[in-house]
Amino acid sequence: MKNQMNGMCLLLCLGMLAGSVATFTGCAGDQNDRSTGQYIDDKSLAVRVHTALSDNPEYKFTDVNVNIFRGTVQLSGFVNTSDQKSKAEDIVKGVQGVKDVENQITVKATP
Numbered sequence: 001m002k003n004q005m006n007g008m009c010l011l012l013c014l015g016m017l018a019g020s021v022a023t024f025t026g027c028a029g030d031q032n033d034r035s036t037g038q039y040i041d042d043k044s045l046a047v048r049v050h051t052a053l054s055d056n057p058e059y060k061f062t063d064v065n066v067n068i069f070r071g072t073v074q075l076s077g078f079v080n081t082s083d084q085k086s087k088a089e090d091i092v093k094g095v096q097g098v099k100d101v102e103n104q105i106t107v108k109a110t111p
Contacts, residue, residue: 034070042068045097049073052095059084064105066092071099078106 034042046068053061061084064077073092079085089103 038070041097042070045071045073045095048095048097049092052091053088056087056091059087061088064088071097072102073098073100074102074104076104076106078108080108082107 046066049066049068053064053066059079061077061079064075064079067074067076073095075088075092079088085103085105085107088105089101092098092101
């Protein structure tokens with residue numbers, strides 16, 4: 001009976017250990033994925049970037065898209081002038097937490 005209890009305890013402990021390992025490795029990121037913490041940081045950064053772009057008194061950047069991966073901000077979409085393209089990048093670079101900016105915004109052709 002005592003051996004049976006020890007065996008059950010051992011199985012229970014091994015099961016808990018396996019579950020813990022799976023939980024921790026499930027949260028870790030690699031070069032292609034983000035950890036849970038990195039994902040949350042990127043989502044928070046996205047809110048700050050969108051706010052900074054929309055709060056600009058000169059331009060509202062409604063046609064600019066923002067994607068963030070590990071602190072690198074990718075801008076895409078359309079603006080009317082090259083000055084607006086540069087301004088959007090400058091605004092984003094000033095947001096706390098931004099590591100790099102990839103500006104792929106397209107300037108609309110004038111008719």
